[in-house]
Amino acid sequence: MALTSLGIVEIQINPSLQSQREKAAALFFKSYEIDDTNPLTMKHLADFFFFENDLKLSESLCKRAIFYCERLKRPDTSDIPTFRREVYLLRSDIFFILGKVYHKEED
Numbered sequence: 001m002a003l004t005s006l007g008i009v010e011i012q013i014n015p016s017l018q019s020q021r022e023k024a025a026a027l028f029f030k031s032y033e034i035d036d037t038n039p040l041t042m043k044h045l046a047d048f049f050f051f052e053n054d055l056k057l058s059e060s061l062c063k064r065a066i067f068y069c070e071r072l073k074r075p076d077t078s079d080i081p082t083f084r085r086e087v088y089l090l091r092s093d094i095f096f097i098l099g100k101v102y103h104k105e106e107d
Contacts, residue, residue: 003031004041011044021048039065039072043094055101062098066091 007027014020025048031041042065049058069091 001031001035001038001040003027003034004038004044007031007044021051024048037068039068039090039094042068043090043097046094046097050097050100050104055105059098059101062094062101065094066098069094 004027007024010020010024010027025045028041028045028048031038032045035041042061046058046061046065049055049061069087072087
């Protein structure tokens with residue numbers, strides 16, 4: 001999760017710079033190698049590949065991320081009241097990327 005968070009920070013620094021997006025993608029790749037079930041990492045990789053015009057890989061990552069979002073379990077601690085809402089927001093972002101992929105493919 002730390003690598004994914006660092007990647008998000010890299011993107012936020014200057015999202016329009018290709019070099020910044022590539023630094024972020026490298027962090028997302030490392031994060032994915034460590035945990036290939038993290039839907040947040042997959043979402044950001046899918047977005048990266050969408051902008052790289054690799055629509056099939058972006059679509060595949062979106063579908064995989066949705067699959068793992070469905071399996072996220074609420075932590076045992078009750079001090080996280082927004083857990084379900086955050087999962088819904090993450091799923092919404094993933095579906096948005098998937099919609100952009102289908103739109104670009106004219107599907």
